[in-house]
Amino acid sequence: MTKERVKVYFDGFNMYHALHHLRENHLKWVNLHKLSKRLIRPRTQELAGVVYCSALATHFTGTKDHSKLSRHTAYKDALEAKGVDCRMGKFAKRDLFFTRHNYRAKWKRREEKQTDVRIAISVIEDAYENEFDAALVVSCDSDLVPCFESVQKRFPEKRMVTVAPPGRKHNDELIALADEHLSIKTKQVRQCLFGARIVKNGSVVAARLSEYRP
Numbered sequence: 001m002t003k004e005r006v007k008v009y010f011d012g013f014n015m016y017h018a019l020h021h022l023r024e025n026h027l028k029w030v031n032l033h034k035l036s037k038r039l040i041r042p043r044t045q046e047l048a049g050v051v052y053c054s055a056l057a058t059h060f061t062g063t064k065d066h067s068k069l070s071r072h073t074a075y076k077d078a079l080e081a082k083g084v085d086c087r088m089g090k091f092a093k094r095d096l097f098f099t100r101h102n103y104r105a106k107w108k109r110r111e112e113k114q115t116d117v118r119i120a121i122s123v124i125e126d127a128y129e130n131e132f133d134a135a136l137v138v139s140c141d142s143d144l145v146p147c148f149e150s151v152q153k154r155f156p157e158k159r160m161v162t163v164a165p166p167g168r169k170h171n172d173e174l175i176a177l178a179d180e181h182l183s184i185k186t187k188q189v190r191q192c193l194f195g196a197r198i199v200k201n202g203s204v205v206a207a208r209l210s211e212y213r214p
Contacts, residue, residue, distance in 0.1 A: 012054025
């Protein structure tokens with residue numbers, strides 16, 4: 001029997017914030033490739049690939065928040081060592097204003113950009129390249145609704161599955177469009193953590209930082 005090819009797409013920030021709200025920091029050191037294998041049905045499905053979309057906060061370089069960048073960089077290196085395709089966006093500056101009576105203030109804030117678009121493009125391009133029979137999209141973001149609509153219109157034979165990160169509710173618009181919906185359980189994350197060191201070809205490519213120690 002030919003197995004259904006499944007490719008899993010992670011919204012990095014959606015997943016991170018879901019794990020953060022569980023208040024168990026060590027769960028952020030999760031092996032997404034191993035976790036993806038737990039999301040499929042091995043008797044009838046096979047894992048065709050794992051894509052992680054996020055952005056590195058390079059503007060933290062040399063600041064008091066540099067450790068946040070270090071942790072994310074180490075995590076990205078760990079994922080790549082296990083075969084996860086990391087597709088990174090960037091942070092952009094945004095001007096913010098506040099005006100009241102005779103007072104006016106202006107400041108800049110960094111905002112992550114491109115992740116939703118990168119996920120959508122990745123799914124649609126992979127559909128055209130026939131890299132999957134089913135796409136599992138781990139996100140609760142309604143910005144991905146056009147992606148689901150586009151794939152279903154052009155590739156009605158392919159299945160789109162919405163996957164809620166642990167502790168998060170599904171997005172109603174995505175559920176209405178999806179062929180199936182799944183939820184990641186906290187127990188599954190606990191079973192899929194990286195070890196203290198990630199080794200590839202005999203060399204240590206990433207090490208777990210103290211903040212992620214169980």
